[in-house]
Amino acid sequence: xxxxxxxxxxxxxxxxxxxxxxxxxxxxxxxxxxxxxxxxxxxxxxxxxxxxxxxxxxxxxxxxxxxxxxxxxxxxxxxxxxxxxxxxxxxxxxxxxxxxxxx
Numbered sequence: 001x002x003x004x005x006x007x008x009x010x011x012x013x014x015x016x017x018x019x020x021x022x023x024x025x026x027x028x029x030x031x032x033x034x035x036x037x038x039x040x041x042x043x044x045x046x047x048x049x050x051x052x053x054x055x056x057x058x059x060x061x062x063x064x065x066x067x068x069x070x071x072x073x074x075x076x077x078x079x080x081x082x083x084x085x086x087x088x089x090x091x092x093x094x095x096x097x098x099x100x101x102x103x
Contacts, residue, residue, distance in 0.1 A: 001063050004088045004096050005070050009058055017044065017052045024099075025092050031100040054080030057086075 004023060011019035021040050030037045030046055037046040047053060055078040062073040072087045083103075090098040 001072070001090045002070055002089070004071065004091045004094050008089070008099070009060065009072070009074075009094055010057055012052060012058055015052055015055060017047055020047060020052060023096050026093045026099045028096060029098045031098065033101060052082055054078045056080065 006022060008023040011017075011023060021044055024043060027039060028043060030043050032046065032050070032085050035046075036053065037054045049075070050084045057077040058072075059073040059077070060072055060074045060082075064071045064073075066088075067068050068090070072089065074085060074087060076082055088098075088100040088102070089096050
């Protein structure tokens, strides 16, 4: 798993919103089931409402490389969505440029 992706997952599991945001490129994007959040302010708002703010936990069950992306399958827990989910990450340098969430 790329170090940038691991840092992002670790930050989410630690409930560290600042570290989570710091793992993104300046123009980073979260695509949560087709809803896109671009840039730190938009991603922070989404995360506060639906991700880290819901005390998300991500128990990684599989990691694969597909078409230049890292696809992480995880069991999601917390006070929001609970269940299996797939997270696809695009990495640029040592930061994540895009995180896409699908079931």
